[in-house]
Amino acid sequence: DPVANLYTFTSCVALSDLHGDGDNKLVLGDLGTGLYNMKLKVYRGTGLVCENALIDLPTGVVAFLMDTSEPRTPALAVASGPYIYIYKNMRPYFKFTLPVLPVNALEEEVWHQAKEDKIDPLTLKEMLESLRDKSEVALSVKSLRYLLLDPNEMEGYVSLYKMQPIKRQTIITCMATLKKNMADEDAVCCLVIGTESGDMYILDPEAFTVQAKMALPSVPVYLDVTGQYDVEFRITVACRNGNIYILRRESRRPRYCVELGSQPVGLVRVNKNMVVGCAQDTLHCYTQKGKKLWTVFLPAAITTMAGMDHAAKGFQAVMVAMANSQVHVYRDKHLVNIILAQDVVTSLCFGRYGREDGTLIMTTKGGGLLIKILKRTAVFEEKDMSPGPPLAQSIRLNIPKKTKLYVDQTLRERESAVAMHRTFQTDLYRLRLMATRAYARVLEANLAPFSSSLSEPLKMNAVVQGIGPCFKLTLNLQNTSANQPSINLLIS
């Protein structure tokens, strides 16, 4: 469907059996035009079933089972801003707010004084500025906003907002699910969220309380989670500083760290390894402990990445969508398939859609929706992609041919070599003499357009433009010394 008007990313696409009838639906968090028209859309088959308006830009959409009650209808979690909106049966069900962050004590003190009208707006601004420069804990949104204001707007702002308590909120950047204590497909899941303040929270599925909190040195952007919460789990996080951190159970700080050469643009786990797409058009594969296994160079920039897991065939691969509107499917480091799309693909999702197991859903940059179904009889074979000798070897070198004329010439040279040499040397003497004479004459008459003397290094040339009785004469004058200005020159 090329006119579906869907603008979304891989993190905002989920496949789920929303009504528990064995018919999987596609849930998309549509970004709309970026500022308004954000919608949560549900597709069934080829048509749109329902859509809900969203208040803010969605950053992640996942479907998960909250409890063990029958029928097993999964809940839908949409992360946007500092909130997670939980939908059940496509009805708003719950709104989770991230815990607020601690506020700087000094900042609180300053605002307290302002509340009692003890300090005027200008000193408030100065104190907040000095706080910003030296303190470790960042200022709240309220103070930062205040610092941006013009002096004449400050009075009104202080009187308006001094009564409100200061709170510092953070924003969700990524979201994933983690099985609680069973590895089944329909097990209860915990939500794992990464925030702008560099923290990871693991939420309880029913009560929506924070079960664990972990700190990261940078802002997480891509998450991958394996294992079970109660037994052992591993969270792989790609961060905005170009590093990958691996978190495990019982560790508040990352255990391993992998440094990438550039920013990560996608993170996919295949079996026990993780595949990372970099902004330098490369695909790296690392083990769980952070050892590099292989690197593949791609022909264009990566737009998005997703995993492909076909359980019935036992086939796991990585799909990489690129800026040349191709989608490559890699198993280990072998390219097994290339899909050509009409437009640049921005989001990928592979899984069970409707009643068909191997369905690949893509949305394009122009807002189109593409659905492809993997054939039952399809086999992925690893073609030997290593090319033979490069093509350049088969091109003949461009060596000029020699004719009879050349051979006669060499014969003559062999017979009278001595005479030729002598004549040429005498001519060369004469040439040198004449060149020196002419040069001396030019120096005497000051005719050369540049001077290379140390005191006045100058370069000048004149250009005549135009035809007819009027001409335009441009003189380009340039001082060529390193650091010596020429002053008091006259053009006569």
Add this chain to the structure above:
Amino acid sequence: MGLFDKLAGWLGLKKKEVHVLCLGLDNSGKTTIINRLKPSNAQVQDIVPTIGFSIENFKTSGLSFTVFDMSGQGRYRNLWEHYFKEGQAIIFVIDSSDKLRMVVAKEELDTLLNHPDIKHKRIPILFFANKMDIRDALSSVKVSQLLCLENIKDKAWYICASDAVKGEGLQEGVDWLQDQIKAMKT
């Protein structure tokens, strides 16, 4: 007419038996259609997804059909070809409300028609564009376009719209199938 038919049946000692394969994707309504064709006292009330396959019998005015009701789920579809040899006719059921999987149905039909056991036999194929009662269902003309049925040149085929829950359209299809088989025998 019915009396005459019955008389002919008795005179011919017993009805001829035909083996029919009932194929189609999962959830297209194969078991429901066959259940509808059985006499009303033998009909089952609730229908569950078929596992593997099941063998059913039903009779029409002139013939006695033995139907291999195959499961249409992806993992059982490779069972289909084991029964291609016995099949003297094929009933292919399509869920006409499932636009998304029409390509899958076409893919399965193509592999079926290109199978060596089927390719050179001139057996009749009856298509049921099922689930006509659903609101956004495609018409039987549209379905036959999407499945490229006009490309089938060497076999007799017929598509009829049906609603297996109410039993509409089924008789029409089975009558055609019976005529075809009779014509083939003689």
